[in-house]
Amino acid sequence: MKQNRNVEFEPAGRKSNVESESTEVSFLYLSEDDMVDAGVQNAARCVDVMEEMIGLLEDGDFLMGGPYNDAHGLMLYFPKKSPIKNFPINNSRDRRFIAMPAYLGGRFHVAGEKWYGSNGNNRELGLPRSILMMMLNDVETGKPLAYMSGNLLSSMRTGAMPGMAAKHLAVNDAKVLSLLGCGVVNKACLMSIMTVRPDIEIIKLKGSSRTSKTALRMKEYIEDHYPGVKQVILCTTMEEAVRDADIVSEAISCMYGQWPEVKKEWMKPGLLYISSSTFNMEYSSIVDLKKVIDNYGMYENYAEEDELGYDENGIRKHSGCMGEDFVYMIEDGLIERDSLIRLGEIIRGKKPGRESDEEIILVSLEGMPIEDVAWAYECYSYALIHDIGTRLKVWDKPRAF
Amino acid sequence: MKQNRNVEFEPAGRKSNVESESTEVSFLYLSEDDMVDAGVQNAARCVDVMEEMIGLLEDGDFLMGGPYNDAHGLMLYFPKKSPIKNFPINNSRDRRFIAMPAYLGGRFHVAGEKWYGSNGNNRELGLPRSILMMMLNDVETGKPLAYMSGNLLSSMRTGAMPGMAAKHLAVNDAKVLSLLGCGVVNKACLMSIMTVRPDIEIIKLKGSSRTSKTALRMKEYIEDHYPGVKQVILCTTMEEAVRDADIVSEAISCMYGQWPEVKKEWMKPGLLYISSSTFNMEYSSIVDLKKVIDNYGMYENYAEEDELGYDENGIRKHSGCMGEDFVYMIEDGLIERDSLIRLGEIIRGKKPGRESDEEIILVSLEGMPIEDVAWAYECYSYALIHDIGTRLKVWDKPRAF
Numbered sequence: 023m024k025q026n027r028n029v030e031f032e033p034a035g036r037k038s039n040v041e042s043e044s045t046e047v048s049f050l051y052l053s054e055d056d057m058v059d060a061g062v063q064n065a066a067r068c069v070d071v072m073e074e075m076i077g078l079l080e081d082g083d084f085l086m087g088g089p090y091n092d093a094h095g096l097m098l099y100f101p102k103k104s105p106i107k108n109f110p111i112n113n114s115r116d117r118r119f120i121a122m123p124a125y126l127g128g129r130f131h132v133a134g135e136k137w138y139g140s141n142g143n144n145r146e147l148g149l150p151r152s153i154l155m156m157m158l159n160d161v162e163t164g165k166p167l168a169y170m171s172g173n174l175l176s177s178m179r180t181g182a183m184p185g186m187a188a189k190h191l192a193v194n195d196a197k198v199l200s201l202l203g204c205g206v207v208n209k210a211c212l213m214s215i216m217t218v219r220p221d222i223e224i225i226k227l228k229g230s231s232r233t234s235k236t237a238l239r240m241k242e243y244i245e246d247h248y249p250g251v252k253q254v255i256l257c258t259t260m261e262e263a264v265r266d267a268d269i270v271s272e273a274i275s276c277m278y279g280q281w282p283e284v285k286k287e288w289m290k291p292g293l294l295y296i297s298s299s300t301f302n303m304e305y306s307s308i309v310d311l312k313k314v315i316d317n318y319g320m321y322e323n324y325a326e327e328d329e330l331g332y333d334e335n336g337i338r339k340h341s342g343c344m345g346e347d348f349v350y351m352i353e354d355g356l357i358e359r360d361s362l363i364r365l366g367e368i369i370r371g372k373k374p375g376r377e378s379d380e381e382i383i384l385v386s387l388e389g390m391p392i393e394d395v396a397w398a399y400e401c402y403s404y405a406l407i408h409d410i411g412t413r414l415k416v417w418d419k420p421r422a423f
Numbered sequence: 424m425k426q427n428r429n430v431e432f433e434p435a436g437r438k439s440n441v442e443s444e445s446t447e448v449s450f451l452y453l454s455e456d457d458m459v460d461a462g463v464q465n466a467a468r469c470v471d472v473m474e475e476m477i478g479l480l481e482d483g484d485f486l487m488g489g490p491y492n493d494a495h496g497l498m499l500y501f502p503k504k505s506p507i508k509n510f511p512i513n514n515s516r517d518r519r520f521i522a523m524p525a526y527l528g529g530r531f532h533v534a535g536e537k538w539y540g541s542n543g544n545n546r547e548l549g550l551p552r553s554i555l556m557m558m559l560n561d562v563e564t565g566k567p568l569a570y571m572s573g574n575l576l577s578s579m580r581t582g583a584m585p586g587m588a589a590k591h592l593a594v595n596d597a598k599v600l601s602l603l604g605c606g607v608v609n610k611a612c613l614m615s616i617m618t619v620r621p622d623i624e625i626i627k628l629k630g631s632s633r634t635s636k637t638a639l640r641m642k643e644y645i646e647d648h649y650p651g652v653k654q655v656i657l658c659t660t661m662e663e664a665v666r667d668a669d670i671v672s673e674a675i676s677c678m679y680g681q682w683p684e685v686k687k688e689w690m691k692p693g694l695l696y697i698s699s700s701t702f703n704m705e706y707s708s709i710v711d712l713k714k715v716i717d718n719y720g721m722y723e724n725y726a727e728e729d730e731l732g733y734d735e736n737g738i739r740k741h742s743g744c745m746g747e748d749f750v751y752m753i754e755d756g757l758i759e760r761d762s763l764i765r766l767g768e769i770i771r772g773k774k775p776g777r778e779s780d781e782e783i784i785l786v787s788l789e790g791m792p793i794e795d796v797a798w799a800y801e802c803y804s805y806a807l808i809h810d811i812g813t814r815l816k817v818w819d820k821p822r823a824f
Contacts, residue, residue, distance in 0.1 A: 045549040045550055053815070053817055053818065085499045085500070087522070088497060088498070091500065093497055095522075098486045098487070098524055098526055098534065106482065109484065110532075110562050119524055119534055121488070121523075122522075123521075125511065131509060131511075135520075135522055135538050137524070141564055143563075144564050147446070147564065148820075149446055149448070149566070152565060155558065155567050157538060160540070163545050163548065163554060164520065164539060164541060164553065173821065173822075412815065414452055416455055416556075420549075421455060
């Protein structure tokens with residue numbers, strides 16, 4: 023019988039779908055409600071699982087797409103215009119589809135894929151901007167194990183990464199947290215950061231404006247859920263939000279090229295600045311800060327695709343992505359490649375994390391499909407044990423054809 | 424209300440999932456049995472739908488992955504070996520996972536993705552080598568419309584492409600069909616070709632050996648299903664199988680580099696030689712034959728990835744793929760790029776197909792995700808109208824989070 027560690031999670035007395043010698047193939051369907059029952063919103067657990075995942079990434083115990091094993095995913099690009107009648111065009115924020123396949127090793131030992139479509143206009147329909155579905159597959163046979171709603175899953179895993187970074191890299195007595203962007207992603211970041219930094223007393227919010235609905239909703243949420251927080255400050259400018267912060271969690275959604283600028287002089291010694299979405303800071307002022315990334319190859323891919331050049335004054339253009347900007351800085355000789363520290367190196371004890379209470383640390387985080395696989399597998403395992411979800415058959419016996 | 428042509432397929436009196444103003448999201452699950460009920464094995468219809476699809480490809484009314492809109496898919500490559508315990512390795516035929524996203528326009532106007540894992544060792548478990556699942560999504564919102572078993576779907580659409588080629592490009596009185604390879608794919612090719620060329624009288628089979636089980640099973644299948652076929656000949660050599668054939672359908676699965684060679688001198692005037700899988704023919708003997716392809720960009724991608732060079736005698740290596748070899752021939756100046764004719768050009772009447780009963784035509788077909796989307800949409804629409812499948816809810820209202 024082949025080894026498959028999925029079996030660890032099989033409740034006693036229940037025949038494993040994976041181990042079965044029969045030719046039956048079935049999978050577990052988990053709706054959004056099922057995912058909630060399966061613990062998808064457990065931020066503390068998600069931070070732990072992301073830490074496991076980043077360790078396995080460092081070990082090389084994973085696969086992502088493409089010949090270099092580092093693809094974020096494969097995207098359908100919508101054109102800005104088309105002569106073809108009814109052709110879907112890129113006329114809103116984030117209009118795209120992406121397929122994100124991966125395999126994750128260790129106790130996970132499972133393949134999977136997230137597949138989603140995004141359209142900024144969804145909001146008008148009362149739908150989330152992205153609608154995501156997640157699949158898990160037996161890595162040996164390819165059999166589907168689960169098909170699940172991916173919206174909460176995706177937000178939680180994205181938020182858990184800054185939580186993990188804050189756990190390892192913030193100053194010990196971090197008291198002031200600043201959230202740049204008040205959307206779904208930063209809410210998940212908040213949830214994760216608060217599980218690892220319960221001593222936060224002041225939270226600063228920077229929404230699209232001081233009175234933006236999402237910022238006000240975030241303020242209310244914080245006041246309702248975190249009684250230890252003494253003050254929630256709605257900020258008008260980026261400077262106001264960044265000044266005095268011990269931890270900045272950035273998750274701003276904006277049009278290409280319109281990334282709000284951040285300045286080094288606003289940054290307090292000891293600041294941990296985590297970017298999950300957009301970034302725009304003068305190259306020269308980045309040089310001396312400690313730079314931490316999740317996965318170098320992914321940013322190299324971005325840089326290769328974008329091939330950003332220089333403006334008319336010979337100044338390197340910005341990409342809007344922190345990690346990609348680091349790659350350009352290496353290309354331009356501003357920094358050495360080994361000055362970039364991987365989160366996995368810190369988790370595995372190969373390199374130190376924070377080395378003083380004074381140093382400012384920048385962390386660049388981009389979504390990776392192995393994050394989805396890790397958190398999906400955890401929820402799936404919980405659902406299996408607790409009999410959550412709907413089991414659906416693909417076939418009893420595959421047709422001979 | 425936004426336009427969505429999916430509505431055409433809504434049975435009267437049933438509220439459309441797509442058009443609904445509610446925030447409810449649900450999708451249709453179709454098992455393998457459901458797919459059969461939904462007509463997935465209807466070869467004649469599938470040939471017609473593939474013809475529609477190839478027309479839309481020619482019109483540019485589609486999207487495939489990547490910045491150049493021509494990606495076959497994104498693959499997880501398994502390493503040949505790994506120092507990591509339990510790491511899944513490439514120790515069997517076709518071990519891989521592939522994600523294949525696409526959008527198809529026209530009356531389809533739908534996005535979708537095929538996701539599958541393959542492992543040659545599956546056979547020992549009584550499972551197909553590949554286990555495929557297919558999704559369809561509303562292209563406007565990203566909402567899932569359907570999740571379906573993809574095995575029959577994938578075989579049928581692959582087989583329908585040679586059917587379509589045979590319809591348009593075989594000599595009028597084609598009597599002798601040769602099947603190189605007797606697996607699932609060539610069975611689907613047979614089914615499709617017989618719907619468009621019912622006058623075939625002799626079928627030659629070339630399996631791995633004269634007495635291979637699959638070849639004998641194919642012979643039996645033909646004798647049971649096609650009473651008009653007067654003779655089924657089991658061949659020992661490629662030469663025997665190719666000689667005298669009016670149509671060759673190649674679908675051979677073999678190890679890399681072990682593609683059986685084909686020679687021009689075996690080819691009868693008027694032969695239509697369709698390659699769906701592997702191909703190995705001396706470059707110089709290809710030059711004067713008519714060359715038809717499905718999609719040039721995809722082969723260019725393959726050539727770019729493989730970067731095949733020359734052997735020690737300065738002779739260009741072979742790729743095992745007909746279309747990719749055509750790309751190398753262009754690079755080497757052996758042929759002009761516009762000597763390659765797209766199937767879509769023929770379907771749209773831009774270029775002639777067969778111009779004489781004497782010319783030998785080579786056709787290269789590789790799987791494209793728009794084929795899956797087309798055939799999946801057709802089966803899904805049929806299932807909707809006939810109330811086949813299981814409707815599953817993702818949410819009534821998305822969680823505010």
